[in-house]
Amino acid sequence: QVQMQESGPGLVKPSETLSLTCLVSGDSLTYYYWTWIRQSPGKGLEWIGNIYYTGTTDYNPSLKSRVTMSVDTSKNQFSLKLSSVSSADTSVYFCARHASRLYFDYWGPGILVAVSS
Amino acid sequence: DIQLTQSPPSLSASVGDRVTIICRASQTITSYVAWYQQKAGKAPRLLIHSTLSLQSGVPSRFSGSGSGTDFTLTISNLQPEDIATYYCQQSYRSPQTFGQGTRLE
Numbered sequence: 457q458v459q460m461q462e463s464g465p466g467l468v469k470p471s472e473t474l475s476l477t478c479l480v481s482g483d484s485l486t487y488y489y490w491t492w493i494r495q496s497p498g499k500g501l502e503w504i505g506n507i508y509y510t511g512t513t514d515y516n517p518s519l520k521s522r523v524t525m526s527v528d529t530s531k532n533q534f535s536l537k538l539s540s541v542s543s544a545d546t547s548v549y550f551c552a553r554h555a556s557r558l559y560f561d562y563w564g565p566g567i568l569v570a571v572s573s
Numbered sequence: 574d575i576q577l578t579q580s581p582p583s584l585s586a587s588v589g590d591r592v593t594i595i596c597r598a599s600q601t602i603t604s605y606v607a608w609y610q611q612k613a614g615k616a617p618r619l620l621i622h623s624t625l626s627l628q629s630g631v632p633s634r635f636s637g638s639g640s641g642t643d644f645t646l647t648i649s650n651l652q653p654e655d656i657a658t659y660y661c662q663q664s665y666r667s668p669q670t671f672g673q674g675t676r677l678e
Contacts, residue, residue: 500660500671500672500673500674501617501660501662501671502671503668503669503670503671514667516668517668518668550616550617552616555622557664558605558607558622558623558664559607559619559622559623559662559664560607560609560617560619560662561619561622561628563616563617563618564616565615565616566616
């Protein structure tokens with residue numbers, strides 16, 4: 457059974473960089489795409505981007521200029537960096553496995569990140 | 574981006590009811606639709622992928638159908654634990670997008 461867990465600061469100051477990590481257990485990162493999705497309070501789901509185990513990425517154009525994803529297969533984890541954050545980036549951030557690049561079959565519980573001074 | 578519009582935004586139903594949620598895409602997405610259930614404070618849970626394939630462990634009262642631009646999620650014999658918000662998602666073209674959700678009360 458795949459389990460995923462997000463970690464990182466719960467509070468980030470405006471204009472700084474949000475950094476999160478997702479630790480995957482129960483399966484290898486190999487041969488899968490791994491995803492970050494966010495959900496603003498009381499709102500819907502927004503796909504941030506994917507990373508393949510090789511490091512190939514695909515970002516949402518709406519966030520592309522501020523997003524960097526990376527993968528560490530030795531630690532079985534992948535990471536998200538979102539730069540120049542503002543209050544609009546306050547959200548619950550989820551990591552998930554993107555099976556066959558078609559659907560998200562395993563999710564972490566999510567981590568609330570607030571942007572505030 | 575491909576827009577997904579769900580209807581209704583919310584609906585009220587009773588135990589034992591049959592419930593249908595509609596997801597309409599702004600352009601054809603063939604069969605690349607998935608449905609998720611999200612309960613308050615929890616991560617979404619995959620129910621159905623590829624329009625009609627039931628994810629392992631999901632009760633058979635959930636079913637999906639559709640093609641092209643119009644897709645439906647049906648819950649037959651509604652149970653109390655089905656109270657949640659439901660989202661559709663397309664993977665036909667990047668960026669992946671989600672519907673705005675349907676709250677089942």
